[in-house]
Amino acid sequence: MAILRRTARARRPRILWLDAARGVAIIAMVAYHASFDLLFFGYVDWPVTTGAGWRAFAASIASSFLFLVGVSLVISHPDGIRWRSFWRRFAVIAGAALLVTLGTAFAMPAPVYFGILHAIAAFSLLALPFLRAPVALTLLAALATFALPHFVRGDVFNAPWAYPLGLATVPPFTFDYEPIFPWFGATLVGVAFARLFRQTAQTGDPGPFWDGVMALGRNSLLIYLLHQPVLFAFFMLLDRL
Numbered sequence: 001m002a003i004l005r006r007t008a009r010a011r012r013p014r015i016l017w018l019d020a021a022r023g024v025a026i027i028a029m030v031a032y033h034a035s036f037d038l039l040f041f042g043y044v045d046w047p048v049t050t051g052a053g054w055r056a057f058a059a060s061i062a063s064s065f066l067f068l069v070g071v072s073l074v075i076s077h078p079d080g081i082r083w084r085s086f087w088r089r090f091a092v093i094a095g096a097a098l099l100v101t102l103g104t105a106f107a108m109p110a111p112v113y114f115g116i117l118h119a120i121a122a123f124s125l126l127a128l129p130f131l132r133a134p135v136a137l138t139l140l141a142a143l144a145t146f147a148l149p150h151f152v153r154g155d156v157f158n159a160p161w162a163y164p165l166g167l168a169t170v171p172p173f174t175f176d177y178e179p180i181f182p183w184f185g186a187t188l189v190g191v192a193f194a195r196l197f198r199q200t201a202q203t204g205d206p207g208p209f210w211d212g213v214m215a216l217g218r219n220s221l222l223i224y225l226l227h228q229p230v231l232f233a234f235f236m237l238l239d240r241l
Contacts (some may be wrong), residue, residue: 013077018071018075019217021064021068021214022217024217030042035048035214036049038235040235041236042238045197061181065219066178066186066190069123069127070186070191071126072190073190074190074191081131086128089124096131097225099225100225101113113163114178114179115175116178116224119180119183123184127184130191131191135195139188143185146182163179165179165182166183
């Protein structure tokens with residue numbers, strides 16, 4: 001019976017648009033980081049870190065990932081929180097975030113304190129009470145999260161312990177930073193969206209292109225962890241040659 005349950009779970013149809021959306025976000029993220037690396041190694045003079053268009057591109061990528069976190073939480077826990085599954089996924093994401101911090105501390109001028117993986121782990125926890133809260137309350141909390149940094153800032157939040165909040169008057173120097181305020185708002189919007197528009201599993205063949213995109217989406221964490229080391233190694237080799 002246990003084998004049958006595992007087989008049924010493994011063959012359960014997926015929500016194809018969600019895999020595709022993750023895949024598109026992954027492609028955009030790799031493109032952005034490749035552009036950053038080209039600037040870092042001096043091959044281009046694109047304003048990747050300062051240009052308004054580039055900054056909007058980066059923000060849209062991060063927002064997409066965090067929005068999908070909220071959607072996925074609702075889909076994964078439709079009839080109550082599946083704690084074993086939740087904590088297993090949380091441990092994987094938190095462990096990956098720790099690897100990013102350690103890796104960037106050695107390889108980059110400044111470590112990533114609270115990047116996208118740290119945010120995904122933290123926001124997954126913070127969003128749990130909203131999985132059963134009224135949708136109107138969730139949207140109100142999202143609006144407050146987006147708005148708070150425009151009204152509440154102070155030197156007391158410049159200390160390292162407050163980095164996850166995002167309320168410092170001088171943001172920390174780091175290459176990836178998605179603090180609670182305002183970024184948690186994107187996850188709350190995702191929760192509200194999934195609550196308002198019920199998601200159903202889909203079947204069918206979307207074609208080879210989208211099959212490939214969805215495959216990227218299903219392996220987004222692995223790609224996130226590996227793409228920058230691979231890109232850096234390639235550009236370092238190219239620089240030496």
